[in-house]
Amino acid sequence: MADSETPGDLIATMGQGARVAAQDLARLPTDTKRRGLEAAAAAVQAAADAILAANDRDMTRAAEAGLSGALLDRLRLDPARLAGMVAGIAAVAALDDPVGRAIDERTRPNGLHLSRVRVPIGVIGIVYESRPNVTADAAALCVMSGNAVILRGGSEARDSNRAIHAAFAAGLGEAGLPHDAVQLVPTTDRAAVGAMLAADGLIDLIVPRGGKGLVARVQAEARVPVLAHLDGINHVFVHASADPAMAVAIVVDAKMRRTGVCGSMETLLIDRTYPQAATLIAGLQAAGCTVRGDAGVRALADVDPADEADWDTEYLDAIASVALVDGVDGAIAHIAAHGSHHTDAIVATDPDVAECFLAEVDSAIVLWNASTQFADGGEFGLGAEIGIATGRLHARGPVALEGLTTYKWVGRGAGQVRG
Amino acid sequence: MADSETPGDLIATMGQGARVAAQDLARLPTDTKRRGLEAAAAAVQAAADAILAANDRDMTRAAEAGLSGALLDRLRLDPARLAGMVAGIAAVAALDDPVGRAIDERTRPNGLHLSRVRVPIGVIGIVYESRPNVTADAAALCVMSGNAVILRGGSEARDSNRAIHAAFAAGLGEAGLPHDAVQLVPTTDRAAVGAMLAADGLIDLIVPRGGKGLVARVQAEARVPVLAHLDGINHVFVHASADPAMAVAIVVDAKMRRTGVCGSMETLLIDRTYPQAATLIAGLQAAGCTVRGDAGVRALADVDPADEADWDTEYLDAIASVALVDGVDGAIAHIAAHGSHHTDAIVATDPDVAECFLAEVDSAIVLWNASTQFADGGEFGLGAEIGIATGRLHARGPVALEGLTTYKWVGRGAGQVRG
Incomplete structure (x- = not known):
């Protein structure tokens, strides 16, 4: 110049x-x-x-x-x-x-x-x-x-x-x-x-x-x-019908495979009637993740308390916030209130529940029984990516x-x- | 309130x-x-x-x-x-x-x-x-x-x-x-x-x-x-290979069918070697259009002079600016300099020339041997339209x-x- x-x-x-x-x-x-x-x-x-x-x-x-x-x-x-x-x-x-x-x-x-x-x-x-x-x-x-x-x-x-x-x-x-x-x-x-x-x-x-x-x-x-995308406050929702082994594998991968990428899970939502919530949390902890839970989660496992700000935080670190929610509607409502329209996943065997989640969660990428860490142009078969977009126009994901x-x-x- | x-x-x-x-x-x-x-x-x-x-x-x-x-x-x-x-x-x-x-x-x-x-x-x-x-x-x-x-x-x-x-x-x-x-x-x-x-x-x-x-x-x-679109400064280019009767019909329709719509022609570009330029201009005049021409056009017909501002003007009225250009490259260059990326048409029988125009004119709608007045969602088979867009992202035309x-x-x- x-x-x-x-x-x-x-x-x-x-x-x-x-x-x-x-x-x-x-x-x-x-x-x-x-x-x-x-x-x-x-x-x-x-x-x-x-x-x-x-x-x-x-x-x-x-x-x-x-x-x-x-x-x-x-x-x-x-x-x-x-x-x-x-x-x-x-x-x-x-x-x-x-x-x-x-x-x-x-x-x-x-x-x-x-x-x-x-x-x-x-x-x-x-x-x-x-x-x-x-x-x-x-x-x-x-x-x-x-x-x-x-x-x-x-x-x-x-x-x-x-x-x-x-x-x-x-x-x-x-x-x-x-x-x-x-x-x-x-x-x-x-x-x-x-x-x-x-x-x-x-x-x-x-x-x-x-x-x-x-x-x-x-x-x-x-x-x-x-x-562009500003945040990747991504959720995994584990429904009552989830396969427990699959749920642990997806949740741990979504959070811990790489914690600094935009597709990593930040918040885990567990159906209140899911019987193996404690196993999920133990799986995260065993992988080295610090867990911050709401009152329901704290009644099930020894975790730090989550405060309101946690639900809106992209840690990009080995930290996860965990909440119990009432079924798929509770998960959808939580994501609508706190998500960043990037990538959200459900783990479930019930196809009706899964399709409801896929239809109603308003994010660029919605996944059923797969890790949020797939949010990537190469993994999507695009060969590369210039970035991931969470806006509503032109191109998303x-x-x-x-x-x-x-x-x-x-x-x-x-x-x-x-x- | x-x-x-x-x-x-x-x-x-x-x-x-x-x-x-x-x-x-x-x-x-x-x-x-x-x-x-x-x-x-x-x-x-x-x-x-x-x-x-x-x-x-x-x-x-x-x-x-x-x-x-x-x-x-x-x-x-x-x-x-x-x-x-x-x-x-x-x-x-x-x-x-x-x-x-x-x-x-x-x-x-x-x-x-x-x-x-x-x-x-x-x-x-x-x-x-x-x-x-x-x-x-x-x-x-x-x-x-x-x-x-x-x-x-x-x-x-x-x-x-x-x-x-x-x-x-x-x-x-x-x-x-x-x-x-x-x-x-x-x-x-x-x-x-x-x-x-x-x-x-x-x-x-x-x-x-x-x-x-x-x-x-x-x-x-x-x-x-x-x-949205701001302007519809639309061009029809009549190439040397154009069918003369088709050229008159398209030019008169593009300008005069309705002069106040965004798809109407504002500027007619005539290939310098097109033999029937005078007939085209006479056709516009016979339909009630005032013609403003460059020096080359004024040598062929009795028209008002066009000044530089005419090439950038959306008349939305029974007025057309007309210029002679050197072949399809001249037409493309004129449109790149003065167009509004709305709708531009070529009249030609030579398919190579037409395809060159369709590929290189950077407008939301490019037409070969058809009137610019087709720029409309209903005419395009969309059933309706919320509008016509000339931006480059999301949706065009x-x-x-x-x-x-x-x-x-x-x-x-x-x-x-x-x-």
Whole structure:
């Protein structure tokens, strides 16, 4: 950014470049996009030394700044992680291309043939924090879906992001893809994020990738549509009809497989008439989970008390809140009051009860007899994900290539007039 | 609105009622929604005298306030128009219900069965101007798609809207639908619109229905997603390969069938090598259209000069701007520079040229050898429309029942854990 250039000027210039690139990207055949991504993957691999050296500089700066161990781990690249990033780009290149696919078609009585055809959204803005692999992952998903992308990574990963972006963009360029298909905001000035959020007409969609603070800021400030989730306050409800062994397995997996992911269970709801509630709680505790229970739960097991705030808390840690509820209606009411519309599951053998839960719980993902930790684009067969959305419009749950497209109506006639 | 109640309080109360109603509506079977709408239609018909008397009061007030003839005509109800409104409600009740329909399904290698199922969006806000029939049309579309709706009509149609709403809601209530399924904002205070636009979390989607001033205000102020179009600066491009008789028929229909609708042509683009350009212009003029041409057009025909502003003007009148362009690339470039992403058409016999136009023009609706005046939900076979959207996300072009739904992921397992 030149000294005289405001963040708004910078984003306007980048946005105009992205819009021109988006017009080109929208009409590229699948094979051309694939070749571009394969070239980008090769270029990132070829630049491994430079990228790892840049990452060393970021790590040194971050350690000096006193970043926590978890943040340092997210920031860190090594040859294996870099190879994973390269493999991820190649995996996206192998996915089915949604662009040009017909959603449906019809021929009107007057002979006019109409179809709805998937087209790229246009220009995507990605705002992310410390993980430098997002630079490559998000860029690959956007390019494969025919979108131009403006990336704005966190200051702590500045050098890593610049090195990854330089290699990725050079690879795309060698394969003949437009120069501005993938741009990285050159400044880590926070005002540049504000300019992106206000860039209505230049950026079509913002995807924040990072912690709750980042997502909340983006959702509060954005004039551009946002695809994201703020919380994953996910529930597992164990119905009276549940298979006890299955219930323990699902509950422990949902909470403890990885506690820091957005699909992890935060609250366990147990049907008041379920006979093996104590076994469930013991299973969590045996797996290393701290349990906070309501009065009913505390009468069954030795657990900490849960207060009102617990039902609205995303721990992202080895802690679970547990409540007894009155049947499926009680579970649905609790989730309506405290859920975050992310992922909620029921364990039950009674199909009527399960279908009631699936129909009435208003979340992006509802599951019957499966762990909430499946909330993931790869696990859903989408090959990847740009993120998980809990909003109500456009795309919900895991969002991958199709969620990065929209549609247009295409009509083919023989001279029809409305008359 | 009680004296002490702010517009924000009012909309919060209505929004909370609507959210509860939306939960009920979301799980109603199709037949129940149909019976509700049929009862609403019967109740509106039965209240014809009261509605027409209310409309008389609005008309008297509007005439005293000096409203234009066109506005008075939009406001006016008579027995035939009222019967049309009633028939419209019944027609929506007969449409296919999108709620519960599976978009797609898949079984993962681990046996987890996943489907994406259409669900209502939730609470829709409709902000509209003088046409009182929107009260019934929009309410019917929202209810049939399982959404609660908050209606905010214009002050000039206040009494008509209240009478229509009272009958409609009473009909729904008799059929057992939730009381707050269809609410009408009781005040015509403009601040209530502002409160609706800010009601993020209570209202999921705003649909403005009215003139450009209303739509522009809603788009500028809304914190809630908006489905709308601001302009319909639609183009017909007549390629060198066009059939001359078809070209005249389509151009005259696109411009002159109805000049005040959003799907009307505003700019005619003629391929510089098309031999019958003068005939096209003569056809428009013979139909009563004033033509404004660029220098090339003025060399071919006696027309007014077009200035730069003409290419960006939605006349909604018997006026067309006409330019000569260099082939399909010239047409695409002109539309990219001046179009409003609504509806654009090509007339051509060359399929390669036509397909290039259909692929590269970035509009919600692109047509080959058909009039732009087909831009309408009814003409597209959707049975009705809540509006036409030119944004890039969620739904584009004519939006009807499906566009008023979103989806959720439903997974059915047998105890799968991620492990």
